[in-house]
Amino acid sequence: xxxxxxxxxxxxxxxxxxxxxxxxxxxxxxxxxxxxxxxxxxxxxxxxxxxxxxxxxxxxxxxxxxxxxxxxxxxxxxxxxxxxxxxxxxxxxxxxxxxxxxxxxxxxxxxxxxxxxxxxxxxxxxxxxxxxxxxxxxxxxxxxxxxxxxxxxxxxxxxxxxxxxxxxxxxxxxxxxxxxxxxxxxxxxxxxxxxxxxxxxxxxxxxxxxxxxxxxxxxxxxxxxxxxxxxxxxxxxxxxxxxxxxxxxxxxxxxxxxxxxxxxxxxxxxxxxxxxxxxxxxxxxxxxxxxxxxxxxxxxxxxxxxxxxxxxxxxxxxxxxxxxxxxxxxxxxxxxxxxxxxxxxxxxxxxxxxxxxxxxxxxxxxxxxxxxxxxxxxxxxxxxxxxxxxxxxxxxxxxxxxxxxxxxxxxxxxxxxxxxxxxxxxxxxxxxxxxxxxxxxxxxxxxxxxxxxxxxxxxxxxxxxxxxxxxxxxxxxxxxxxxxxxxxxxxxxxxxxxxxxxxxxxxxxxxxxxxxxxxxxxxxxxxxxxxxxxxxxxxxxxxxxxxxxxxxxxxxxxxxxxxxxxxxxxxxxxxxxxxxxxxxxxxxxxxxxxxxxxxxxxxx
Amino acid sequence: xxxxxxxxxxxxxxxxxxxxxxxxxxxxxxxxxxxxxxxxxxxxxxxxxxxxxxxxxxxxxxxxxxxxxxxxxxxxxxxxxxxxxxxxxxxxxxxxxxxxxxxxxxxxxxxxxxxxxxxxxxxxxxxxxxxxxxxxxxxxxxxxxxxxxxxxxxxxxxxxxxxxxxxxxxx
Numbered sequence: 179x180x181x182x183x184x185x186x187x188x189x190x191x192x193x194x195x196x197x198x199x200x201x202x203x204x205x206x207x208x209x210x211x212x213x214x215x216x217x218x219x220x221x222x223x224x225x226x227x228x229x230x231x232x233x234x235x236x237x238x239x240x241x242x243x244x245x246x247x248x249x250x251x252x253x254x255x256x257x258x259x260x261x262x263x264x265x266x267x268x269x270x271x272x273x274x275x276x277x278x279x280x281x282x283x284x285x286x287x288x289x290x291x292x293x294x295x296x297x298x299x300x301x302x303x304x305x306x307x308x309x310x311x312x313x314x315x316x317x318x319x320x321x322x323x324x325x326x327x328x329x330x331x332x333x334x335x336x337x338x339x340x341x342x343x344x345x346x347x348x349x350x351x352x353x354x355x356x357x358x359x360x361x362x363x364x365x366x367x368x369x370x371x372x373x374x375x376x377x378x379x380x381x382x383x384x385x386x387x388x389x390x391x392x393x394x395x396x397x398x399x400x401x402x403x404x405x406x407x408x409x410x411x412x413x414x415x416x417x418x419x420x421x422x423x424x425x426x427x428x429x430x431x432x433x434x435x436x437x438x439x440x441x442x443x444x445x446x447x448x449x450x451x452x453x454x455x456x457x458x459x460x461x462x463x464x465x466x467x468x469x470x471x472x473x474x475x476x477x478x479x480x481x482x483x484x485x486x487x488x489x490x491x492x493x494x495x496x497x498x499x500x501x502x503x504x505x506x507x508x509x510x511x512x513x514x515x516x517x518x519x520x521x522x523x524x525x526x527x528x529x530x531x532x533x534x535x536x537x538x539x540x541x542x543x544x545x546x547x548x549x550x551x552x553x554x555x556x557x558x559x560x561x562x563x564x565x566x567x568x569x570x571x572x573x574x575x576x577x578x579x580x581x582x583x584x585x586x587x588x589x590x591x592x593x594x595x596x597x598x599x600x601x602x603x604x605x606x607x608x609x610x611x612x613x614x615x616x617x618x619x620x621x622x623x624x625x626x627x628x629x630x631x632x633x634x635x636x637x638x639x640x641x642x643x644x645x646x647x648x649x650x651x652x653x654x655x656x657x658x659x660x661x662x663x664x665x666x667x668x669x670x671x672x673x674x675x676x677x678x679x680x681x682x683x684x685x686x687x688x689x690x691x692x693x694x695x696x697x698x699x700x701x702x703x704x705x706x707x708x709x710x711x712x713x714x715x716x717x718x719x720x721x722x723x724x725x726x727x728x729x730x731x732x733x734x735x736x737x738x739x740x741x742x743x744x745x746x747x748x749x750x751x752x753x754x755x756x757x758x759x760x761x762x763x764x765x766x767x768x769x770x771x772x773x774x775x776x777x778x779x780x781x782x
Numbered sequence: 783x784x785x786x787x788x789x790x791x792x793x794x795x796x797x798x799x800x801x802x803x804x805x806x807x808x809x810x811x812x813x814x815x816x817x818x819x820x821x822x823x824x825x826x827x828x829x830x831x832x833x834x835x836x837x838x839x840x841x842x843x844x845x846x847x848x849x850x851x852x853x854x855x856x857x858x859x860x861x862x863x864x865x866x867x868x869x870x871x872x873x874x875x876x877x878x879x880x881x882x883x884x885x886x887x888x889x890x891x892x893x894x895x896x897x898x899x900x901x902x903x904x905x906x907x908x909x910x911x912x913x914x915x916x917x918x919x920x921x922x923x924x925x926x927x928x929x930x931x932x933x934x935x936x937x938x939x940x941x942x943x944x945x946x947x948x949x950x951x952x953x
Contacts, residue, residue: 312804317815324803339857375800375861501852504845751799 186238188267196362199258199331200229203292203354206335208235214254214633215239216247220267221307222294239633239662242654244271246626248278249348249652252287253630256613257588258410259426261343262630264291266724269307272314273355279349281316282572284617285411285435290338291319297357298326308333311353319375320348325355328363337369344380346499347410368590382496382515382523390494390511391527393468398426398538399545401466402492403480404517405452406435406616407473407498409609410535411517412702416522416609417474420444425525426533429546431459433474435616442605448546452480453752454598457554457761460750462546463488464758468534471495478781486757496520501718535625536603554750554763555602565719569596569671569742572722573603576669579726582604588631590614592624592648595677598748600643622651625668629655632664639667639730646672646699646739656709658737667729668737670702673744684781685762702739711735754781784894792821794866794874794944795851796952800859808857809836818842818850822876828923833861836953837944852884854875864952866944874944879904881951882915884933891939892932899925 197205199648203226207215214237219227230238241247244266251262266275272293282289290433294316296305298315323334334352342350373773394400402423408415416439423446430440431451440447448458453464460482463469467610470489474480476495481487487507495503496513513520560572573596578588585606589604590599591614608610613631624642632640642649649670659666671677679694703713712734722740729736750761755778794817799805806825813820813907840850854863867874869870880901882892889909896903896913899921906911919942926934946952 181872313807316804316807322804326803346856373858376858501849501856503852505852508845529878770785 182412184224187298195365195609198225198229199328199354199359199361199363200225202332202361202365203335204229204233204236207263209368210339212236212262212334214255215265216241216250216265216487217759218242218244218247218267220271220294222268222296223265223292223354223359225296225356226265226292226354236418237657238265239579239629241626241629241658243652244274245278245622246629246652246655248282248289248291249620249623249626250633251289251291252278252282252285252623253613253627254588254634254688255287255289255630256409256627257610257631258634259610261288261290261339261598263726264289266291266293267307268311269309271307272309272311276315276318279315281615281618281620282349282625283318283320285615286347286406287349288342289349290342290560291349293351293353294642295324295353295355298355301355310334310594311351312579315351318349318573319351320346321482322351322353325358326354328358328361331358331363332366333369337373337524340368340373341376345376352735378498379500379514380498380516380519382513382520384401384523386511387523387527388514389524390470390496390633391524393492393511393529394426394428394470394528394534394618395523397468397534398668399465399467399469399542400426400534400539401462401465402428402430402467402470402472403433403474404430404436404439404472406434407496407517407552408439409437410509411473413609415518415521418518418525422496422521422525422528425738427529427536427539428470428534429462429543431455431463433477433480433616433747434614436474437601437612438606439610441607443607448550450501450601452477453747454483454750457552457750457763458546458549460752460758460761461549465545466491469493471497471509472520475499478506480755481506481681481751482760483755484755488758490501498630519700521587523535524705535642548709552763558688559719561719563718563720565721567716567719567740569599569673569746570603571598571719572669572671572742573724574723576643576726577604578640578729579723580641581622583639587639587641588613588635590624590627590631590640590642592642592644593619594645594648594650595681595746595748596643596645596648596671596672598678605644621648624651625652625655625659625666627664628668630660631663632666633662637683641667641669644668644670645677646670646674646702647676647696650700653705655755656706656711656735659709664735665733667732668735669729670737670739671743672699673701673743673746674699677743678748684747685751685753706735706737709735711737712736713739714741715741717741756779789843790841790843790930791847792839792841792867793850794872795835795838795840796864796866796940796944797838797854798862799834799836799863800953801832802859805834805857805859806836808859809838809854812853812857813838813840813850816853818846824943828933837942839942846922849879855862855916857917862952865948866946868911868949869946871947872944873947874918874942876919876922876938876942877914877916877917878926879938880926880929880934880936881910881917881936882929882933883910883935885909888932895928895932
């Protein structure tokens with residue numbers, strides 16, 4: 179290939195620690211604590227694969243598609259709190275990874291993605307498997323780098339890990355031309371001096387904390403609304419949240435990304451909020467007088483119609499990313515900081531000055547209990563022999579039987595109805611045990627994410643709650659699962675429809691089910707078999723518990739194909755453009771004034 | 783979206799950045815990707831520490847401008863973001879090179895007006911001038927309006943460079 183001279187006055191100093199770039203790269207990864215790389219080889223990254231071959235410190239997991247490598251790294255990152263690492267080749271390797279990168283960007287997941295690149299002298303020449311990777315991934319990452327000089331290599335890799343994992347976490351791409359990987363490069367350790375320009379703020383402002391604490395103390399109907407920021411801030415943040423709730427008695431809801439921050443069994447937990455949130459969570463959001471948002475971003479799935487969102491509340495918003503504050507909703511007390519530090523400071527302030535008035539809070543709880551009594555997640559499951567399985571019941575039984583098994587259980591999902599049923603009916607007691615594609619809504623996320631979780635937690639029970647449509651988007655990863663003997667369980671709620679599309683077509687498009695029915699689905703039992711796994715099927719209620727128990731007991735990868743009611747919709751539902759107090763509670767219940775407006779029709 | 787209603791204002795924002803590959807693309811990509819307007823944009827290196835200064839003139843509601851500043855601040859190679867429009871008095875200037883082709887009376891008139899505006903003649907031929915004019919955007923606009931009927935054929939503007947008045951600096 180290339181042989182650029184490196185001796186001479188412009189090269190590294192003679193006593194520098196020189197090694198081929200690929201080896202310098204691996205040494206930097208090792209220093210960063212990387213244990214496993216999810217990747218796929220190709221021409222431009224062959225030197226890295228050669229270096230991987232020659233060492234044992236870092237494992238490589240060979241995926242079957244680069245998108246899956248990123249999702250696997252996300253699953254690894256979200257279940258461990260560490261940064262996931264991805265390695266793909268130039269051109270199509272990099273472009274295939276883009277969906278995963280945007281997924282990690284939207285959900286603030288720390289991932290470093292190393293991409294191969296054609297040698298520096300060929301960049302811009304439309305060389306074979308060349309793509310403008312830094313150009314393509316610029317809006318798909320938190321930050322990206324193209325390494326053009328050997329002396330930048332080690333520093334850039336260290337910096338990439340720092341940027342990915344600090345502040346609001348996110349994906350970082352390091353584009354590595356092949357000559358940089360082959361030619362000698364000097365090794366440098368990670369700098370302790372911090373970044374020249376990037377200095378994320380983590381400690382909250384004391385004055386704003388005092389204002390927030392005073393507002394909370396004055397509240398009669400306070401409400402905590404927390405998101406993925408709590409999970410990203412580490413398990414200590416979840417513990418502090420649980421403590422804050424216990425000491426003050428403030429009701430708490432979690433976003434889809436924030437589930438597990440407060441144990442689902444905590445009596446103060448009102449369930450998830452938003453488009454498919456519980457009646458009590460959404461009504462409490464609508465009716466509260468002080469809203470405390472920690473680590474959530476007032477996403478459109480959460481707020482519903484903005485001009486009717488929590489109309490009578492003073493709002494506190496703590497976020498590590500200042501650009502999230504006053505983006506969608508104007509707040510009264512903005513706090514920029516890490517959720518753990520914010521919670522620590524808030525808890526300390528409230529301990530000194532006291533929390534909300536207990537009597538007012540008791541009245542508020544009576545109102546909330548009234549909303550709870552509507553049992554908005556209720557569904558009817560017939561127990562008659564041969565009865566059709568309700569998807570909600572399948573998730574409930576999965577939850578109960580995994581709990582009974584006593585095994586540590588991680589849940590991933592694909593995207594659609596099954597994802598919402600999993601969020602509603604599976605109780606998450608701990609953070610980092612629930613991985614789902616929230617912001618981007620990536621079908622095909624769940625199986626590779628489950629792989630990444632299982633790699634990090636070899637003895638745990640890792641279940642991908644899937645739909646039959648989503649699972650086909652990354653089904654090739656069953657081969658990865660087989661190769662590494664990962665006992666991942668795929669639990670398919672099979673209604674033969676792209677269920678969420680079908681639901682919207684039923685509710686918004688006159689029941690014209692345009693292209694949402696999957697003809698000619700594969701036989702998932704045989705498919706599991708073909709991929710060296712175990713296939714199971716539940717056709718009726720009589721099979722369900724047996725299949726779940728067999729699946730949990732099986733020490734191999736399993737696809738459990740659960741045939742569920744085709745007509746079931748996810749309720750409650752706030753239709754697009756409606757407000758929190760305008761929920762559809764179910765097909766046969768009052769619509770609570772909800773109607774789909776023309777303005778709502780244009781929303782997704 | 784928040785900020786769709788409310789009075790529009792213009793903002794002159796100074797952004798101190800690491801002078802590295804792609805930094806301008808990050809800033810421009812932010813504006814195009816999030817649907818913000820750019821009225822003017824200038825960029826050049828400013829020191830030997832490897833930093834550049836971008837001056838961007840944009841318009842939007844107060845909330846949109848706040849959002850633009852917050853989004854700019856989270857770009858990794860950005861050191862500092864300052865909204866010169868609200869942070870105190872500032873000077874904003876741009877430079878224009880204006881080519882006017884004419885003969886006879888229009889040519890004489892163009893020369894007289896250029897003198898009145900203190901425009902410099904940086905190139906001339908028997909039937910053309912290239913004027914260099916520095917000043918506030920409004921002054922340049924006024925000059926251009928006068929030159930149009932007098933043979934203005936081509937124009938190159940630098941966009942705005944701006945700096946705070948007094949001892950205050952961006953750092």
